[in-house]
Amino acid sequence: MEIKILVFGSLVEIVGNNFIELKELPSQTSIHLKDDIQYDTNSITESLKIKFPELSKMKFVISVDRNIIHENTIIHSSSEIAILPPFSGG
Amino acid sequence: MENDFLYEHYQRQLPLKNFGLEAQVKLQHANVLVIGLGGLGCPAIQYLSAIGIGHIGIMDGDTVSLSNLHRQILYTYQDIGQLKTSVVEKKILGLNPSTKITLYNDYITQQNAFDIISNYDIILDCTDNFKARYIINDVCYLLNKPLVFGAVFQYEGQVSIFNHGKDAVNYRDLFPYSPKENESPNCMQTGVYNIATGVIGTLQASEAIKLITGIGETLTNKLLTFHSLNISFYAIDLTKNKLSSKEIPLSRSEFESYHYDQFCGINSSLSDDISAEEFDQLIQSDDVQIIDIRNENELPKINNFQSIQIPLASLHENIHLLDKQKKIILFCHSGIRTQTAIELLHDDYQISNVSHLKGGIIKWLDFKSKKND
Numbered sequence: 001m002e003i004k005i006l007v008f009g010s011l012v013e014i015v016g017n018n019f020i021e022l023k024e025l026p027s028q029t030s031i032h033l034k035d036d037i038q039y040d041t042n043s044i045t046e047s048l049k050i051k052f053p054e055l056s057k058m059k060f061v062i063s064v065d066r067n068i069i070h071e072n073t074i075i076h077s078s079s080e081i082a083i084l085p086p087f088s089g090g
Numbered sequence: 091m092e093n094d095f096l097y098e099h100y101q102r103q104l105p106l107k108n109f110g111l112e113a114q115v116k117l118q119h120a121n122v123l124v125i126g127l128g129g130l131g132c133p134a135i136q137y138l139s140a141i142g143i144g145h146i147g148i149m150d151g152d153t154v155s156l157s158n159l160h161r162q163i164l165y166t167y168q169d170i171g172q173l174k175t176s177v178v179e180k181k182i183l184g185l186n187p188s189t190k191i192t193l194y195n196d197y198i199t200q201q202n203a204f205d206i207i208s209n210y211d212i213i214l215d216c217t218d219n220f221k222a223r224y225i226i227n228d229v230c231y232l233l234n235k236p237l238v239f240g241a242v243f244q245y246e247g248q249v250s251i252f253n254h255g256k257d258a259v260n261y262r263d264l265f266p267y268s269p270k271e272n273e274s275p276n277c278m279q280t281g282v283y284n285i286a287t288g289v290i291g292t293l294q295a296s297e298a299i300k301l302i303t304g305i306g307e308t309l310t311n312k313l314l315t316f317h318s319l320n321i322s323f324y325a326i327d328l329t330k331n332k333l334s335s336k337e338i339p340l341s342r343s344e345f346e347s348y349h350y351d352q353f354c355g356i357n358s359s360l361s362d363d364i365s366a367e368e369f370d371q372l373i374q375s376d377d378v379q380i381i382d383i384r385n386e387n388e389l390p391k392i393n394n395f396q397s398i399q400i401p402l403a404s405l406h407e408n409i410h411l412l413d414k415q416k417k418i419i420l421f422c423h424s425g426i427r428t429q430t431a432i433e434l435l436h437d438d439y440q441i442s443n444v445s446h447l448k449g450g451i452i453k454w455l456d457f458k459s460k461k462n463d
Contacts, residue, residue: 006324008315009243018317059269063326068264068313070331082326084315086265087241087248089282089440090130090218 003075005044006082014054022047042072044081060085100142113303114142120302123147123207125198125226126216127174128437129287130240130294132164134214137295139182139189143302146182147210149194150174155433161284198222200346203229212298214238216291219442220268221354227252227261228339228348236301236310237261240294245283245318247290250328251297251310259311262334270355271443280440285318356442362432363448364419366457372419379416382451383431384423392451402427409439417443424450 005020012018022044041062049056063082064073075081093111097104100114120143124135127150138146154162154169154177169177175193182189192209196202198217207213207229215226215237223241230237236254239261241247252260293314300306314325337353339345350356364372372378373395380397383405400408402422412418418441420428428446435441447454 008324009246059265059267061264066324066326068326068328070329070333082324084248084313084326085243086220086269087243087246088218088220088223088269089242089280090126090128090216090240090287 002077003039003044003079003081005048006080008082009085009087011055011058011060011083011085014052014058015048020048038074040072040074041069041081044075048083058085103141108305109303113305116303117142117299118144120212121145121147121210122212122214122298122302123149123210124214124216125149125222126214126218127152127162127164127178128158128216128218129161129242129282129284130216130291131178131214132162133288133291134216134240134295134298135178135182136164136185137292138298139186141295141299142186143189143299145190145192147192147194147206148175148178148182149196149198149206150178151195151197155430155437157430157434157437161282161287163284163288198225200225200348200350204233204342204345207235208233210235212236212238212301214240214294214298216240216294218437218440219354221350221356223261224268224353225350228345231260231338232340232342232345238294238297238301240290242282242286242290244280245286247286247293247316247318249290249293249297249309249314249316250312251301251308254301254308254310257311257330259328259330260334260338262338263331264313264328266331266333266337268354281438283318286316289316289318362445364445365448366454369419369421369447369454370457370461372417377416379413379418381412381418381420382422383420383427384451388423390451390455397421402431405431405434406438412441412444414441414443417445419445419447421447421451421454424452426450 003022007015007018007020060083062069064075065080104110122138122143124131127148152174154165154172154174156170159165164181165177173195175195179191179193182191194206203225213230213235215223217223227237230253237252239250239252297308300308311328312325313328314323316323339348382397382399383402385401398411400411420431422428425448432444432446435444
């Protein structure tokens with residue numbers, strides 16, 4: 001299974017890139033995923049926070065397929081996920 | 091007669107599809123409030139006035155400073171020190187003399203928000219801090235006013251329209267929790283790309299214009315993100331969030347007594363100005379970092395307390411020396427340069443936990459000599 005997570009704002013510096021790839025092969029911004037397990041946004045978020053501990057301090061929202069989500073959501077291999085922090089600058 | 095003048099002034103937009111006199115008249119009768127006359131407000135208000143919006147309220151308590159000029163392109167070097175509202179009024183009336191402008195020389199607060207916002211049809215949030223944004227959002231929610239939200243971070247921006255239409259979403263549905271003041275881990279030198287504020291402010295004006303005229307599709311219940319460096323736009327659809335209704339004030343009195351400082355993690359115990367007497371007590375504390383922004387050869391030399399010397403001119407390169415975990419206090423000779431320094435730290439680095447010695451070090455020396463008499 002391969003999922004791309006788009007990263008915005010101050011989260012980019014924490015994660016090291018403006019996207020994270022979750023797939024089978026480990027690399028700097030990727031996390032190992034098993035094919036036979038169904039994933040949801042809670043478990044993905046947990047994995048991200050383990051991989052990037054600074055994320056735990058940050059406030060951000062998650063969108064799946066360009067819809068904001070407010071609760072745990074099942075994701076599929078074709079899901080498009082984004083993590084977005086608030087901006088305040090002007 | 092009046093129509094002839096209208097035609098001549100707006101002849102380049104009237105022929106636009108779905109525009110015409112009908113849209114022009116709607117714009118003429120609209121009342122739009124622009125809160126914040128900085129990087130977002132400057133482009134926004136120019137387009138709102140130029141297109142022919144009849145009444146624009148402009149709100150900002152700030153004066154123009156040098157570090158504004160890289161992105162607040164309505165101002166000139168000669169305007170430094172002037173109230174932003176006055177400069178904007180002059181420029182806008184030059185651009186479109188038929189714009190009615192109402193000035194508010196103040197920052198948006200719990201005390202003034204309700205009465206001011208209630209006079210307008212559409213509100214533009216062009217501010218630069220979370221507390222103001224939640225205040226504006228909550229009043230717009232209570233008063234049912236569409237809110238055109240815009241915000242930037244480095245090279246990126248966000249735009250949305252809140253509190254409008256069926257199943258209206260507000261800012262708390264998107265971000266129910268405010269980041270606390272010192273939450274960002276690597277934020278010593280954020281900086282902001284002037285193009286980002288230009289694009290986002292202009293998009294905010296466009297969204298307001300579309301709301302007024304009914305033309306096109308708006309960002310109602312959508313969050314649009316923009317990235318200047320790869321020119322990408324990414325929009326997500328927003329929906330109501332149960333958490334938002336738990337926190338949002340439900341009446342004017344609830345709003346006026348709401349704990350915004352606590353909600354936004356602001357330590358409001360230290361205000362910008364510190365008197366010589368307060369300074370005298372604070373220099374003994376372990377929780378403060380004192381910074382001398384005078385030049386290295388300036389007299390008198392101060393040895394009575396610990397401080398680090400960062401001349402104002404080299405503040406940018408030495409931002410990393412600021413200890414954001416402590417209360418930062420700046421001093422200079424007579425308290426004038428520190429005002430510039432505080433503005434710089436606030437505007438360019440979003441560092442707001444910083445105060446300065448009012449009247450400068452000479453005030454404190456004077457206080458000390460009187461104390462010892």
